Amino acid sequence: MATAAPPAPTKIRGVQPLRAGVGHSFFWRRLHSLSGIVPIGAFLIEHIVSNYETMNGPLAYAQQVKFLNALPLVRVLEWGLIFIPLAFHALYGVFIAFRGRVNVDVYPWAGNYAYVMQRVTGLIAFAYIIQHIWRQRFAGVSLPENPAMAFHKVQVELANPWMLAIYVIAMIATTWHFAYGIWLFAAKWGITPGDRARRRSGYVCTAFGAALCVMGLLSIYAVAFKPEYRNAPIPNMSSQPAGVVEPAPTSVTPGTTNPTQPGEVR
Amino acid sequence: MASRTIQVEIKRQSTPDHSSVTEKFEVPYRPNMNITSLLGEIALNPTTVDGKATTPITYDSNCLEEICGSCAMLINGKARMACSALVDKLEQPIKLAPLSKFPVVRDLAVDRSVLFENLKKVKAWVPIDGTYDLGSGPRQFPQLQEELYPLSNCISCTICMEVCPQFNDATGFVGAATIAQVKLFNDNPTGRVLKEERLRALAGDGGIQECGYAQNCVAACPKQLPLTEAISDVGRDVVIQQVKDFFVR
Ligand code: SF4
Numbered sequence A: 001m002a003t004a005a006p007p008a009p010t011k012i013r014g015v016q017p018l019r020a021g022v023g024h025s026f027f028w029r030r031l032h033s034l035s036g037i038v039p040i041g042a043f044l045i046e047h048i049v050s051n052y053e054t055m056n057g058p059l060a061y062a063q064q065v066k067f068l069n070a071l072p073l074v075r076v077l078e079w080g081l082i083f084i085p086l087a088f089h090a091l092y093g094v095f096i097a098f099r100g101r102v103n104v105d106v107y108p109w110a111g112n113y114a115y116v117m118q119r120v121t122g123l124i125a126f127a128y129i130i131q132h133i134w135r136q137r138f139a140g141v142s143l144p145e146n147p148a149m150a151f152h153k154v155q156v157e158l159a160n161p162w163m164l165a166i167y168v169i170a171m172i173a174t175t176w177h178f179a180y181g182i183w184l185f186a187a188k189w190g191i192t193p194g195d196r197a198r199r200r201s202g203y204v205c206t207a208f209g210a211a212l213c214v215m216g217l218l219s220i221y222a223v224a225f226k227p228e229y230r231n232a233p234i235p236n237m238s239s240q241p242a243g244v245v246e247p248a249p250t251s252v253t254p255g256t257t258n259p260t261q262p263g264e265v266r
Numbered sequence B: 001m002a003s004r005t006i007q008v009e010i011k012r013q014s015t016p017d018h019s020s021v022t023e024k025f026e027v028p029y030r031p032n033m034n035i036t037s038l039l040g041e042i043a044l045n046p047t048t049v050d051g052k053a054t055t056p057i058t059y060d061s062n063c064l065e066e067i068c069g070s071c072a073m074l075i076n077g078k079a080r081m082a083c084s085a086l087v088d089k090l091e092q093p094i095k096l097a098p099l100s101k102f103p104v105v106r107d108l109a110v111d112r113s114v115l116f117e118n119l120k121k122v123k124a125w126v127p128i129d130g131t132y133d134l135g136s137g138p139r140q141f142p143q144l145q146e147e148l149y150p151l152s153n154c155i156s157c158t159i160c161m162e163v164c165p166q167f168n169d170a171t172g173f174v175g176a177a178t179i180a181q182v183k184l185f186n187d188n189p190t191g192r193v194l195k196e197e198r199l200r201a202l203a204g205d206g207g208i209q210e211c212g213y214a215q216n217c218v219a220a221c222p223k224q225l226p227l228t229e230a231i232s233d234v235g236r237d238v239v240i241q242q243v244k245d246f247f248v249r
């Protein structure tokens, strides 16, 4: 600090040395990494696969929503495996993102771009998910009680071209973030240390992420554009409380995913 | 071609607390110069392009063959070793600046002691001190030597830290070089006795968890150390050590 002071063992300037063995950031940082795979990544897969039922129309989608809401302890699952981990991952992720000092302008290398993209896509996903959870889960008609309204609710949302654009961008950003997150997880946790192992895991994650992304975009297409579902009526299963199954209809409902047990999902 | 010259712009700073200024120089062209010889040329006649007399440029260097690791600086914006950066391959004007993440001592010389502090924190050495002769060390198989040799090439130049987006004041990240040395000494048959201590040290704040895997380190390292591989391997070892400590200790 002092300009002409004799060399004293004062606090050194600039970046501080390692605080060996001190603090808990290792635990939180690794938990952040893990939480992105399970439970959040696992939920993302479930969500995109479930949404893919929109390809089979409003009734199929309603049945899927009803099935999920009929899971035992569903509200505990929802908070314990989705909301709380997601909130932690998002908030800690923002904390991580703003502590980096981006330098792609000087070092325009692939890994460096991916580093920045992981932060950008994370922030996009964060902003999107806040409005998505609010508008689709908590505001408007409650889908856990009215699964039949699911398709319609999303259709109304996507009728707004701005919302449609937001959904498409967020789908790409989120699947990118997840796919690269898996790759990062394998690299950081020592699963793929070698260069070749990391390249191969890159191919696998790319293919997996692309598949998820395409499935997600197809679901958006099904709801927003597929001609046969335009102005589709609300399927006839409304006002069923979650988990309660009324007597199964005897005739096969058109478009059902499980014709052997019409109306029965479990 | 008689009057061919080399244009140089150097970011200078006379003391750690002074603000920086840029001085421009014009040096007569000679083929096959490197940045250290260019700086030597300026020292012979320290006059700026406007004819103003100035002081020779301060910079660190020693071996002049990319083995001592002291001459890292920003050359045209990128962190490189001055002695292996060839003037003929650089775009002019050549812009020189001190490394951006280390405190400047003067001109192009920076204080890189944080790396040495970090190496001390992780005990990056083979413990051989004793009150009696410990005898010869255990035998090392050539396969192991081959695996460890690339890691022993580190010249402590700090380029891997300079180029890392995670190495900054906010994170206090330890940087790739120290992690690579942890792998080197953990895998050394004698050095491994301190393995657990090193792994615990690296789980502290600013430790291996701060790595964002931007992979700039491995791309920029002048000695081509397998840094990302080392971070991956050591990352696994640190997790295992933490889990073990949680249940056993
Ligand atoms: S690992 Fe490479 S870049 Fe980092 S200090 Fe050692 S030689 Fe320099």
Ligand code: FES
Pocket (backbone or CB within 6 Å): B060, B061, B062, B063, B064, B065, B066, B067, B068, B069, B070, B071, B072, B081, B082, B083, B084
């Ligand atoms: S002077 Fe030794 S590495 Fe450049």
